[in-house]
Amino acid sequence: MSAKEFGDYIINVDGIGKTFTNGVVALKDFSTNIRRSEVVVLIGPSGSGKSTFLRCLNGLEEIDTGTITIDGIPLDDNKKNRLEIRKEVGMVFQHFNLFPHLTVLRNITLAQMLVRKRTKNDAQDEAMQLLKKVGISDKVDAFPSQLSGGQQQRVAIARALAMKPKVMMFDEATSALDPEMIGEVLEVMKDLAIEGMTMVVVTHEMGFAREVSDWVIFMEDGMKVEEGTADHFFTEPKMDRTKLFLSQIL
Amino acid sequence: MLNSTYRFVKRMHIFDISAYLFLMVGGLFLLIKGAEDQGYYWQWFRIPKYLYQIDEGRFIAGPILKGLKITLNLTWISLILTYIIGLVTALMRLSNSLLARGIARVYLEITRNTPLLVQIFFMYFVVAPILDIDRFFAGVLALSLFEGSYASEIYRSGIVAVNKGQWEASYTLGLSTYQNYRYIILPQAIRRILPPLTSQAVSLIKDSSLVSVIAIYEMTMQANEIASETFLVFEIFFTIAAIYLALTITLSQIVAYFEKRYRVVS
Numbered sequence: 319m320s321a322k323e324f325g326d327y328i329i330n331v332d333g334i335g336k337t338f339t340n341g342v343v344a345l346k347d348f349s350t351n352i353r354r355s356e357v358v359v360l361i362g363p364s365g366s367g368k369s370t371f372l373r374c375l376n377g378l379e380e381i382d383t384g385t386i387t388i389d390g391i392p393l394d395d396n397k398k399n400r401l402e403i404r405k406e407v408g409m410v411f412q413h414f415n416l417f418p419h420l421t422v423l424r425n426i427t428l429a430q431m432l433v434r435k436r437t438k439n440d441a442q443d444e445a446m447q448l449l450k451k452v453g454i455s456d457k458v459d460a461f462p463s464q465l466s467g468g469q470q471q472r473v474a475i476a477r478a479l480a481m482k483p484k485v486m487m488f489d490e491a492t493s494a495l496d497p498e499m500i501g502e503v504l505e506v507m508k509d510l511a512i513e514g515m516t517m518v519v520v521t522h523e524m525g526f527a528r529e530v531s532d533w534v535i536f537m538e539d540g541m542k543v544e545e546g547t548a549d550h551f552f553t554e555p556k557m558d559r560t561k562l563f564l565s566q567i568l
Numbered sequence: 569m570l571n572s573t574y575r576f577v578k579r580m581h582i583f584d585i586s587a588y589l590f591l592m593v594g595g596l597f598l599l600i601k602g603a604e605d606q607g608y609y610w611q612w613f614r615i616p617k618y619l620y621q622i623d624e625g626r627f628i629a630g631p632i633l634k635g636l637k638i639t640l641n642l643t644w645i646s647l648i649l650t651y652i653i654g655l656v657t658a659l660m661r662l663s664n665s666l667l668a669r670g671i672a673r674v675y676l677e678i679t680r681n682t683p684l685l686v687q688i689f690f691m692y693f694v695v696a697p698i699l700d701i702d703r704f705f706a707g708v709l710a711l712s713l714f715e716g717s718y719a720s721e722i723y724r725s726g727i728v729a730v731n732k733g734q735w736e737a738s739y740t741l742g743l744s745t746y747q748n749y750r751y752i753i754l755p756q757a758i759r760r761i762l763p764p765l766t767s768q769a770v771s772l773i774k775d776s777s778l779v780s781v782i783a784i785y786e787m788t789m790q791a792n793e794i795a796s797e798t799f800l801v802f803e804i805f806f807t808i809a810a811i812y813l814a815l816t817i818t819l820s821q822i823v824a825y826f827e828k829r830y831r832v833v834s
Contacts, residue, residue, distance in 0.1 A: 376740055401742060409740040415733035419755050428751060429741035474737075481741060 322532065325354030328484060328516055329375065334384030336370055336540070344370040346540040347384070352533075354484075355514040359527040359548075362537035363563065368520040371537075372487045375518065376407040389484055405433060408478030412490040414470045416462040416477070422449070423458040426477045434481060441480070448476035452506050468499030475506055486510065488519045524568055528552050536560050603802060615803050618794055632804075635790030636811060642707060642776045642786055647769055649712035654719025654768075659749070661724055672720070679717040684778055687714055692782040707779035715772050722764045726757035759830055766823040770816045777812075787811065 329352040427441035452472040691710035780789035
């Protein structure tokens with residue numbers, strides 16, 4: 319992936335900290351900058367703060383200290399800024415979170431019409447195109463419960479993409495899937511990366527991290543332990559903790 | 569082996585049914601016996617004219633049917649208000665505003681911890697003169713405020729039961745709080761709470777009989793009048809009980825149909 323061209327920094331995270339109300343420290347003085355078209359993979363043991371970091375990026379979790387700026391917009395108490403960031407950052411969840419009472423088509427068109435103010439026709443055209451892209455254009459009228467896990471996750475990706483986000487976040491998008499369905503979802507994610515989407519990915523799929531990512535961050539206890547290009551990270555990790563983790567997982 | 573099990577189950581059913589019939593017949597027998605022992609003289613033949621009369625081929629509603637009409641009016645207006653008050657209160661309790669939560673809290677504590685009868689009197693003697701409303705609307709207001717507090721808890725439980733992931737998904741898609749409730753949360757919550765909301769409507773129908781105390785001529789009030797004039801106590805009250813039963817069962821059946829039709833699998 320070395321031939322890839324990166325743009326300016328789109329995500330600036332400076333010294334953020336987060337402690338949950340039960341006293342668990344999820345993030346400690348965490349900083350990172352992400353460029354346009356970059357694919358950043360966060361790995362680390364469970365409870366290391368990877369998911370919390372993602373959830374802070376779009377305001378699903380409040381940060382206690384530090385600043386987050388996305389495409390020049392600060393994530394602060396200003397509601398307008400917040401809405402702008404929610405629109406520009408798409409998110410894919412571990413458990414898909416499709417709307418069970420709406421058809422696949424409605425799942426994808428709803429936010430386009432309500433938030434992006436697109437007409438019904440435009441929204442449906444967009445939805446059809448995206449469904450074709452993720453390979454399930456024959457399921458438009460199905461309800462989520464009628465789809466397999468892999469299909470549901472691909473719909474969820476299409477739903478997020480329909481908002482034309484500048485950044486896509488994946489929070490363990492394949493962890494809840496049956497093994498035989500992981501490939502189809504990773505394939506869609508890989509295509510997105512090739513198209514130049516800026517992606518922040520929390521995953522346990524080391525194959526994906528190695529092949530697709532431009533930058534890998536290894537986290538533990540809410541802190542960055544080590545980071546680097548995928549090549550560097552998987553072939554010559556410096557820290558003992560990283561080596562240990564990789565030896566356990568690979 | 570299988571055959572004998574099958575026969576055993578079948579026998580059980582027969583046992584169940586005969587026990588049921590025995591209880592029913594026994595209950596009815598005791599009732600008639602009790603009435604007879606009191607020297608009660610059943611006069612069912614006198615009942616129809618209080619329901620309706622046919623005069624020269626024209627249908628004339630009797631006092632019970634007139635009362636039924638008022639009961640129905642009371643109920644449907646109160647029901648709509650109940651559902652609105654319940655929803656608004658639930659949203660207030662779940663909101664971030666301390667003021668809204670406080671108001672909802674006080675309202676719930678007062679309405680749920682005082683007798684409905686007292687609330688009806690309070691509404692009629694205190695609130696109605698201030699707001700300048702007639703007794704019918706005083707009754708409607710008392711009923712809907714009372715039932716609304718219970719409905720609000722039903723709404724709240726339904727809303728809270730919607731998976732957290734649904735909130736998160738609609739948040740990340742940029743939906744406003746209103747849009748989130750309107751398109752994502754409430755459609756799912758209401759499908760879940762349809763059965764308890766129906767029982768709330770059933771309670772409302774039954775509780776509507778209490779407004780007879782402020783001289784609203786609904787069905788129970790009419791029945792009271794007739795009974796005190798004619799001493800047909802059992803006949804009249806059995807008749808209106810049957811009508812209440814027919815109303816509530818019909819309602820439950822309609823909702824059961826809709827519930828089946830709009831079920832969501834999540």
